[in-house]
Amino acid sequence: MCGIVGAVAERNVVEILIEGLKRLEYRGYDSAGVALLTDQGEFSRVRRIGKVQALADAITDDNGKGTTGIAHTRWATHGGVTENNAHPHASSDRIAVVHNGIIENFADLRMRLRDKGYTISTDTDTETIAHTVHSLLEAHDSLLGAVQEAVSQFHGAYGTVIMDREDPSRVIVARSGSPLVIGLGVGENFIASDQMALLPVTRRFIFLEEGDVAEITRREVNIFDVDGHPVVREIVESTVEHDAGDKAGYRHYMLKEIYEQPTVVRNALAGRVSLDGLVPGIFGDNADALLSQIKHVQIIACGTSYHAGMTARYWLEQYANVSCNVEIASEFRYRKSVVHPNSLLVTISQSGETADTLAALRLAKELGYTSSLTICNVAGSSLVRESDMAFMTKAGAEIGVASTKAFTTQLGAFLMLTLALGQHNGMSDVDRTDILTGLQSLPAKLEETLELAQEIEDLAEEFADKHHSLFLGRGEQYPIAMEGALKLKEISYIHAEAYASGELKHGPLALIDDEMPVIVVAPNNELLEKLKSNVEEVRARGGIMYVFADKDAHFESDETMRVINVPHCAASVAPIVYTLPLQLLSYYVALIKGTDVDQPRNLAKSVTVE
Numbered sequence: 045m046c047g048i049v050g051a052v053a054e055r056n057v058v059e060i061l062i063e064g065l066k067r068l069e070y071r072g073y074d075s076a077g078v079a080l081l082t083d084q085g086e087f088s089r090v091r092r093i094g095k096v097q098a099l100a101d102a103i104t105d106d107n108g109k110g111t112t113g114i115a116h117t118r119w120a121t122h123g124g125v126t127e128n129n130a131h132p133h134a135s136s137d138r139i140a141v142v143h144n145g146i147i148e149n150f151a152d153l154r155m156r157l158r159d160k161g162y163t164i165s166t167d168t169d170t171e172t173i174a175h176t177v178h179s180l181l182e183a184h185d186s187l188l189g190a191v192q193e194a195v196s197q198f199h200g201a202y203g204t205v206i207m208d209r210e211d212p213s214r215v216i217v218a219r220s221g222s223p224l225v226i227g228l229g230v231g232e233n234f235i236a237s238d239q240m241a242l243l244p245v246t247r248r249f250i251f252l253e254e255g256d257v258a259e260i261t262r263r264e265v266n267i268f269d270v271d272g273h274p275v276v277r278e279i280v281e282s283t284v285e286h287d288a289g290d291k292a293g294y295r296h297y298m299l300k301e302i303y304e305q306p307t308v309v310r311n312a313l314a315g316r317v318s319l320d321g322l323v324p325g326i327f328g329d330n331a332d333a334l335l336s337q338i339k340h341v342q343i344i345a346c347g348t349s350y351h352a353g354m355t356a357r358y359w360l361e362q363y364a365n366v367s368c369n370v371e372i373a374s375e376f377r378y379r380k381s382v383v384h385p386n387s388l389l390v391t392i393s394q395s396g397e398t399a400d401t402l403a404a405l406r407l408a409k410e411l412g413y414t415s416s417l418t419i420c421n422v423a424g425s426s427l428v429r430e431s432d433m434a435f436m437t438k439a440g441a442e443i444g445v446a447s448t449k450a451f452t453t454q455l456g457a458f459l460m461l462t463l464a465l466g467q468h469n470g471m472s473d474v475d476r477t478d479i480l481t482g483l484q485s486l487p488a489k490l491e492e493t494l495e496l497a498q499e500i501e502d503l504a505e506e507f508a509d510k511h512h513s514l515f516l517g518r519g520e521q522y523p524i525a526m527e528g529a530l531k532l533k534e535i536s537y538i539h540a541e542a543y544a545s546g547e548l549k550h551g552p553l554a555l556i557d558d559e560m561p562v563i564v565v566a567p568n569n570e571l572l573e574k575l576k577s578n579v580e581e582v583r584a585r586g587g588i589m590y591v592f593a594d595k596d597a598h599f600e601s602d603e604t605m606r607v608i609n610v611p612h613c614a615a616s617v618a619p620i621v622y623t624l625p626l627q628l629l630s631y632y633v634a635l636i637k638g639t640d641v642d643q644p645r646n647l648a649k650s651v652t653v654e
């Protein structure tokens with residue numbers, strides 16, 4: 045969602061803040077703003093609609109000076125995309141605030157603030173933070189005290205940074221439901237919603253915990269827990285690559301991340317699994333004993349991560365003989381569910397901060413699951429810290445809003461979990477060997493599959509003028525069809541639906557005509573003949589098909605069907621291999637349509653509000 049950067053230093057911080065915002069822009073990008081304060085108390089605030097570059101262009105020698113500053117990229121929740129609604133928000137020309145999350149009781153707060161004489165001048169919930177803090181300044185001898193009292197009045201989620209024009213020596217930060225990380229420098233300290241923003245200036249971080257309030261000066265960081273007691277939080281040396289925010293010569297992050305998949309999948313498997321089997325202990329200390337008791341898995345996730353969970357259900361039931369449910373986090377958290385005995389709760393998330401998934405984990409902790417595991421890409425994220433076990437996907441920083449390498453590494457993680465659970469639940473030697481050999485050859489298969497790029501780029505031309513499309517798959521390729529459809533709609537804005545192809549004649553067949561391209565995922569597996577019947581049903585109705593198929597599946601291109609041969613691979617890893625052509629297809633269609641591939645409209649990378 046939104047991104048936050050702040051700094052307290054001896055030097056001018058404007059460039060640090062702007063660079064930090066650029067590195068966070070993928071999280072939210074409808075407006076950006078910065079507030080700066082010099083040691084002499086000169087204050088400036090600049091806000092612009094659009095990308096961070098529009099803000100950078102508006103910074104001048106006059107308005108771009110400050111040793112203390114806060115900055116923000118916005119993804120609108122309350123109030124339209126206007127300069128007036130852009131952060132930082134201010135109160136009485138004194139307090140300036142940036143905020144991620146949602147203050148749910150903002151309407152009540154507004155009424156109270158109006159009664160106290162404040163004028164509400166924006167449509168945002170964030171403005172109430174600024175006025176509330178301002179209203180409490182008199183009753184406290186410090187900004188810290190005012191913020192500590194103010195946060196007790198907020199309901200909802202916030203990561204917020206507050207600056208007082210009358211005291212350039214510090215900023216106060218507070219976290220509840222939206223992550224914040226403090227960056228430690230020498231004679232200067234920083235705050236951000238994601239360590240990525242601060243990698244150019246430090247590698248030493250403190251991840252704030254729920255309810256923490258902290259006071260940050262140039263030389264000191266004082267943290268107080270939810271009860272107001274001083275606490276010491278661990279300092280973590282970041283292992284994130286410094287250049288993770290670079291495109292490395294690719295036109296878009298998404299393309300770079302698609303091409304990184306052979307490497308990151310190789311990294312994710314290395315030291316964890318070989319042809320001999322799984323390396324013991326890869327799910328954590330004591331995890332092996334715990335996993336040996338598991339008879340049921342409940343998977344919770346959103347978006348692309350949910351599709352990884354859908355795929356895993358086929359694997360866990362087919363290979364590991366473990367029953368499995370998969371549910372979208374925003375549904376799970378608001379319904380009463382029944383917990384099976386010996387159940388493992390698995391959350392999946394690239395960011396580890398998705399609000400609904402995190403809330404579902406917190407709810408599940410009260411429901412009696414045997415244990416919780418998160419499959420996650422961001423070390424130190426909330427899901428990692430709050431789960432009993434964490435299995436890192438090791439995909440590296442994923443910047444493109446459309447998730448690609450995070451998905452394929454999530455699938456790799458699930459195959460390892462399938463092996464781990466299968467060994468206690470009668471997995472057959474044939475299946476075990478298929479998974480182990482499949483994983484062993486997977487990086488090479490992915491490399492081979494990427495060689496289809498030119499062919500896919502050519503056929504993308506045929507999609508550019510289409511408004512609708514249908515993706516079909518069966519079995520464990522059905523979630524892959526869903527993921528292909530999500531990618532296409534997300535970045536090309538073409539309406540795309542996915543169906544289990546057996547469902548065709550129960551409704552979607554009515555849509556078929558030559559304006560509705562049908563994309564079929566067709567590896568050579570035991571469902572192939574069934575799938576071929578579905579293909580004929582589409583052909584008989586004049587549909588135009590694009591079939592991603594194994595050579596041995598014997599599909600032939602003709603005037604109604606274009607066949608793209610995908611390298612032959614082990615059945616167990618086929619969902620991973622077949623994902624890549626669909627990613628490439630959506631990428632090239634978006635490229636032709638000229639959309640903003642890495643930052644598609646209305647979306648954000650990390651969905652930290654519900």
Ligand code: M6R
Pocket residue numbers: 346347348349350392393394395396397398401445446447448530531534648649650651
């Ligand atoms: O960080 P998460 O994996 O929890 O995010 C979940 C979804 O928001 C995410 O997968 C989203 O659907 C992607 N943008 C799709 O490409």
